[in-house]
Amino acid sequence: MKHPAPAAHAQTQAPAPDATATYVFAVCRGTRAINTADLTGLPGMPGGGQVRLLASGTLTAVVQTVPAADFTDEVWQLRLSDRQEIERYARAHHEAVSAAAARGPAVPLPLATLYLDDERARGVLGDEAARFHGALKRIAHHTEWGVKVYRPPAPPEPAVSAAAARPGPPAPGAGLAYLNRKRGVHDRRERSREEALQVAESVDAELRDLAAESRRLRTHGAALTGEQRVHVLNATYLVAADRADELRRAVGSLRERTGAQIELSGPWVPYSFVGGV
Template identity: 40%
Template structure:
């Protein structure tokens, strides 16, 4: 049989038994709870032939493998999050055995406790804001003087066009900032992510904002309503709301693999 390691999906506390009952993880392996220091690691066995240090480094370069692993990882976190509070860990957080996984819980107990306190009773919502500058109405410009040379007139038109584009961008950014301010007033906290390239997002236009908001569960409806209202009153912007999600953006980061 292949030598195995322990894959950790996330950290919880006082998780009910049904939170992991029947849940399958990476490679279809059964998920279970591993207890230590009053914390619960949600884990499953994985093969070192696939998740050992060298093998993992190679596999992370294969998109099909990476996508399948990420889907399994997120499915476990989402399933557990429906029944309890879990701090999601990074993709491919692997320990060589249960003793090392328990040691990590002991060493990082305070860090995980703070993260659990931060996310308890809250969920993550994502908001992306797009603007299509090509569809923005052009500004009315003064005609070039009648005696202007063709080359001079062209340069003046190009200069005016660049000025209009810069002015439009500033106005759009100000509007997006106002939207973000209103949403931040509802959310407990917010994290900004790097805007996605249109080729990756599949959306037309310029992504101005890519943000994650941690929202108290009792304010979730207020948050959704605010996004809908802001979308209706900001025709220059296109708002996209996703969620609720397990709070990936607000959990402690983990490296894919370190020697443990």
């Protein structure tokens, strides 16, 4: 699942015990397809009311009334430290955004975007209507695809010969030979790294030609992924829906031509290309 952006508008002050807030998942054009959408099957945020539509002029937001106490800054920071819990909230957010996107262009808002009430949410939609319409125009008939490129595992350390492993004084020149072997491994690793970075640049350049927009993201270290392979490209591309097959073929061709480990994920709702609305 493509994760929503981090929390944006968590409540900073402790609300009254029975206070509620308006949670906004996504913003769409106020088309008939959106305004007649049946959202009754969506669970939404835990503890919240029915996911519903909130119209404001030519825009319609997918919203839910939620307990304000569940989204204070303190509560949300604790939730962020619980991987399973934050995954539950992120999945609920993504399901609502995806339901809207299935009926037309939808601007996904960051996880935990809250307003005091419906009127405050409507006010924001009205004030920011031009920006929302600009984002909707940009992502219409496009989806987001993620691409990751990894370099091969590093060469193994030089083996210790049986003679070198025996006790006793080292053979003449053994130390120099060992250092040369170590230097050779280091040089091969550097060449492998440089070659992998060149492949990453060539992959990105070719896929950018297919995309309307692209973004380079931070690569993940082995400690974060729990893997031994090294991440050299983490990018996302906004691709027209009618070019999706072309993108898949391009990635397949790049795998064959470069021998690189290339992962393609998607299509996703264009979380990365809505301009921070």
